[in-house]
Amino acid sequence: MKLEMRRLSFEWLMEIIQLCIERIIVVDRDGIVIYIDGxxxxxxxxxxxxxxxxxxxxxxxxxxxxxxxxxxxxxxxHLHPINGSVMIANRYPIFIEGQLVGALGTVIYSDPDNVRAQKNKITNLCNALNLYKNKALNEGTCKYTFDDLVGDSYEFQVAKALGEKVARNDSSVLVTGETGTGKELFAHAIHHSSMRSDFPFVAINCASIPELLFETELFGYEDGAFTGAKKGGKLGLLKLANKGTIFLDEIGDMPLSVQSKLLRALQEKEIQPVAGQKSIPIDIRLIAATNRDLEKMVQEGTFRQDLFYRLNVISIEIPPLRKRKEDIEAISQYLLRKIERRFYKKGTMLSSEVVDKLQRHMWPGNIRELENVLERAINVLDGTVITLEHLPLYIKDQADHSIKQEPPINNASTNGTVQTIQPLKETLAQAEKRALVHALTVTSGDKLAAAKLLGIGKTSFYDKCKLYGVK
Ligand SMILES: Nc1ncnc2c1ncn2[C@@H]1O[C@H](COP(=O)(O)OP(=O)(O)OP(=O)(O)O)[C@@H](O)[C@H]1O
Ligand SMILES: [Mg+2]
Incomplete structure (x- = not known):
C-alpha cells in the first residue's frame, strides 16, 4: 500500500522544532528576527x-x-560565545524560488553544569586512555624489573642496589659494562621502579641509526622540512618519550654533531624540531649505556666532555660474568626457564660437570653468550639433563685450557713427547683465526658484534675472515 503524503500542520512543525536539541532563530534579509524558539x-x-x-x-x-x-x-x-557559554552555531541562508530571503541559525547548548560535568567526564576518560596507552607502550618496550636481574654475588648486588636506589630520583644514569652483561636490562628495571613507570620507555640504539638521520629521529621535523619529508612532520623520539625515560644505548656511537644538540636539549629541557619555528618543552629522564671507554673517548676528542659529565651523574658498572662465577648456575637456571618457554620444554637441568665447565669459561660475551650456549644445548637435547656433549666444543676446550698450564716451548717436553714449534707468524695466524671463530660463535654469527668483541673495525674483521677462510 502506498504511503499517503500529508502536509505537516503548523502545530506539528512547532512541536518538532521544540523537540530538536538545537535552538533555532530565523531572520529576514535585513537581519530582523522573524522566528525564535521558546x-x-x-x-x-x-x-x-x-x-x-x-x-x-x-x-x-x-x-x-x-x-x-x-x-x-x-x-x-562556528564557535559562538553567548552569555558566557561557548555554543556551536550553524548559519544557513534561506532561498525561496531562487531568491535569498533570510537566514536560519541553529545553536547547540547545554546548561553550564551539564557542560562542565560532560567535560570532566571526557577529561577523565582521556586521562584513563592515556594511562592505558602508555602502559601498553611500556609493555612492548619496558619488559624487565629488578626481580629479573639474577645474581647474588657481592659485585652484582652492589650494582643492583645502586640501581634500585637511584631509580627513584630523576638523575641521568650511565650504565657501563662489557657486551652482554645486562646493561639494557638495568635500564628497563630503573625505569620500571621510577616514578615515570606509567609513561613511555623509549630505547634508541645509537649504533643503528645512520648519522644523516640521527637528528630527525631524535628531534623530529616540521611539515615540509625537506624534500620527501612526511606530510604533517614527524615526532622525534625525545618527544615520544615525554614524561618517561629515554634510553640511549651505545651512546659512544652518537655522532659529535648530535651530541651537542642533545646536550642543549637536556640543559634547556626543550627541543627544536628540524626546520621548526617553535621550541617544544620536554620532560625526560635519560639513561645511557655503553661498553666503550667514554673517558678515553673524551680525551681523544670523539666524545663531548660536557655531555659526558651530564650523563655521568650516576654511573653503574655491571661486572662481567667471569667476575661473578658464583652467579652462573642461578643465571643459567633463569635462562633455561626463559628458553624452555620458547621451545615448549620443561624441567631441563644441568649436570654437575656442565656447571663446572660453565664456571671455568671466561665468557667474553657474558650473559648473552651463556644464553646462546644454553639455547644450543636445549636444541640438541633429547632428555632433560644437559651434559658435556651438549656444550659447544670451544667451551670444553677453553675451559680445559684455563686450568691447564701452557706447555713449555721446547722440543722435548717433560714426559718425553716431541712438541712441534711453528714459526711465530704461523702461531699468531692460528690464534687469530681461533679468535675470529670464537667471537662468531659467541655472537651467533653476528659479524658486527664479533668485530666489536675483538675490538677491531668492521673492515679489518671482514679482511681477516677472508684471509683465514672464516665464513
Ligand atoms: N642479571 C641477569 N639475569 C638474567 N638475565 C640477564 C641478566 N643480565 C642480562 N641478562 C640477559 O642477557 C642478555 C643480554 O643482556 P643485555 O642486552 O641487557 O646486555 P647489554 O649489556 O645491553 O649488551 P650489549 O652491550 O651487547 O648491548 C639478555 O637476553 C638478557 O635477558
Ligand atoms: Mg645493549
Missing part, C-alpha cells in the same frame, strides 16, 4: 514578543546572522 528565548533571557521584529544583533551578542542573510554564504560549526 527555549532559545529562555536562554537569552527575553520573551518571544520582545525578540520578534528586532535586529538580531540587539538580542544575540556576537551574532553573524545578519551577515549570512545578506551574503548567502553558509557558516557551519
Amino acid at each position: 527555549a532559545y528565548c529562555e536562554f537569552l533571557g527575553i520573551s518571544f514578543e520582545e525578540a520578534i521584529g528586532r535586529p538580531v544583533q540587539a538580542i544575540i551578542e556576537n551574532t553573524r546572522m545578519h551577515i549570512v542573510a545578506r551574503t548567502g554564504q553558509k557558516e557551519i560549526e
Whole structure:
C-alpha cells in the first residue's frame, strides 16, 4: 500500500522544532528576527514578543546572522560565545524560488553544569586512555624489573642496589659494562621502579641509526622540512618519550654533531624540531649505556666532555660474568626457564660437570653468550639433563685450557713427547683465526658484534675472515 503524503500542520512543525536539541532563530534579509524558539528565548533571557521584529544583533551578542542573510554564504560549526557559554552555531541562508530571503541559525547548548560535568567526564576518560596507552607502550618496550636481574654475588648486588636506589630520583644514569652483561636490562628495571613507570620507555640504539638521520629521529621535523619529508612532520623520539625515560644505548656511537644538540636539549629541557619555528618543552629522564671507554673517548676528542659529565651523574658498572662465577648456575637456571618457554620444554637441568665447565669459561660475551650456549644445548637435547656433549666444543676446550698450564716451548717436553714449534707468524695466524671463530660463535654469527668483541673495525674483521677462510 502506498504511503499517503500529508502536509505537516503548523502545530506539528512547532512541536518538532521544540523537540530538536538545537535552538533555532530565523531572520529576514535585513537581519530582523522573524522566528525564535521558546527555549532559545529562555536562554537569552527575553520573551518571544520582545525578540520578534528586532535586529538580531540587539538580542544575540556576537551574532553573524545578519551577515549570512545578506551574503548567502553558509557558516557551519562556528564557535559562538553567548552569555558566557561557548555554543556551536550553524548559519544557513534561506532561498525561496531562487531568491535569498533570510537566514536560519541553529545553536547547540547545554546548561553550564551539564557542560562542565560532560567535560570532566571526557577529561577523565582521556586521562584513563592515556594511562592505558602508555602502559601498553611500556609493555612492548619496558619488559624487565629488578626481580629479573639474577645474581647474588657481592659485585652484582652492589650494582643492583645502586640501581634500585637511584631509580627513584630523576638523575641521568650511565650504565657501563662489557657486551652482554645486562646493561639494557638495568635500564628497563630503573625505569620500571621510577616514578615515570606509567609513561613511555623509549630505547634508541645509537649504533643503528645512520648519522644523516640521527637528528630527525631524535628531534623530529616540521611539515615540509625537506624534500620527501612526511606530510604533517614527524615526532622525534625525545618527544615520544615525554614524561618517561629515554634510553640511549651505545651512546659512544652518537655522532659529535648530535651530541651537542642533545646536550642543549637536556640543559634547556626543550627541543627544536628540524626546520621548526617553535621550541617544544620536554620532560625526560635519560639513561645511557655503553661498553666503550667514554673517558678515553673524551680525551681523544670523539666524545663531548660536557655531555659526558651530564650523563655521568650516576654511573653503574655491571661486572662481567667471569667476575661473578658464583652467579652462573642461578643465571643459567633463569635462562633455561626463559628458553624452555620458547621451545615448549620443561624441567631441563644441568649436570654437575656442565656447571663446572660453565664456571671455568671466561665468557667474553657474558650473559648473552651463556644464553646462546644454553639455547644450543636445549636444541640438541633429547632428555632433560644437559651434559658435556651438549656444550659447544670451544667451551670444553677453553675451559680445559684455563686450568691447564701452557706447555713449555721446547722440543722435548717433560714426559718425553716431541712438541712441534711453528714459526711465530704461523702461531699468531692460528690464534687469530681461533679468535675470529670464537667471537662468531659467541655472537651467533653476528659479524658486527664479533668485530666489536675483538675490538677491531668492521673492515679489518671482514679482511681477516677472508684471509683465514672464516665464513
Ligand atoms: N642479571 C641477569 N639475569 C638474567 N638475565 C640477564 C641478566 N643480565 C642480562 N641478562 C640477559 O642477557 C642478555 C643480554 O643482556 P643485555 O642486552 O641487557 O646486555 P647489554 O649489556 O645491553 O649488551 P650489549 O652491550 O651487547 O648491548 C639478555 O637476553 C638478557 O635477558
Ligand atoms: Mg645493549
